[in-house]
Amino acid sequence: MKGTERRKELLEWLEKEKSLSLLQIVERFEISKMTAHRDLEALERRNALKRIHGGAVSLDRPPTTLAQTQNPNAGQGNCIICYRPASQHLFYSLTLKNGEQKVACCPHCGISAHLMFEDQVAMALTADYLTGRPHPAQGSIFLLGSAAVPCCKPSMLTFEDTEMAQRFQTGFGGSLGNLEDAINYLQEEMSLHSDEEGCPHCAAMARKE
Helix, strand or coil: CCHHHHHHHHHHHHHHHCEEEHHHHHHHHCCCHHHHHHHHHHHHHCCCCEEECCEEECCCCCCECHHHHCCHHHCCCECCCCCCECCCCCCEEEEECCCCEEEECCHHHHHHHHHHHHHHEEEEEEECCCCCCEEEHHHCEEEECCCCCCCCCCCEEEECCHHHHHHHHHHHCCEEECHHHHHHHHHHHHHHCCCCCCCHHHHHHHHHC
16 A cells, blocks of 8 residues: 555544554554654644654544533543543643643643643643642642553653652652653653554553544
8 A cells, every 4th residue: 555545544544533543553554663653744744633642643533521621520521632531530631722621531641632732721730649639730740750650651640749749759769840841751752762652551542442
């Protein structure tokens, strides 16, 4: 199959599925990971899709409703990145400048959403990993790359209290930072591991859709 035909078929598939992992693309078209990356890069340059860590998402994904983000404890909102339900202690939501609400299953996918929507994000809300209490992500302490991986990886956990974050870091490792540090961290991870399929949890969930 020629590259142009493959990319056309890939885009049609993505528009139907809404999200695809790199592994899915490699397996379906029987191509290398590098070729899959080049296809996604070409389509992104045409503003036909949005690349994320370990795959790509359609630009016309259905928006999450406001009602789903107003009750973090309910866990009913589907993740904008991997479609998993949000839980109380990992909840992450974004409010876009146009008023739309986006929910992520965990801070990892929340930061992926920041990279997806970039300057469209007006504010973000996350939950303290220990207490489940929601607070602004802009003032949260992020624990990056720790050994504790309750959801997607690389692990990202958020804390409202610096001392508690430091105690958790002592037991599980990782580095502490703010929202900007978390965004830079995930960007670097995506760059370093661009030849891998990314988070297996996200990829597994994408295959179920």
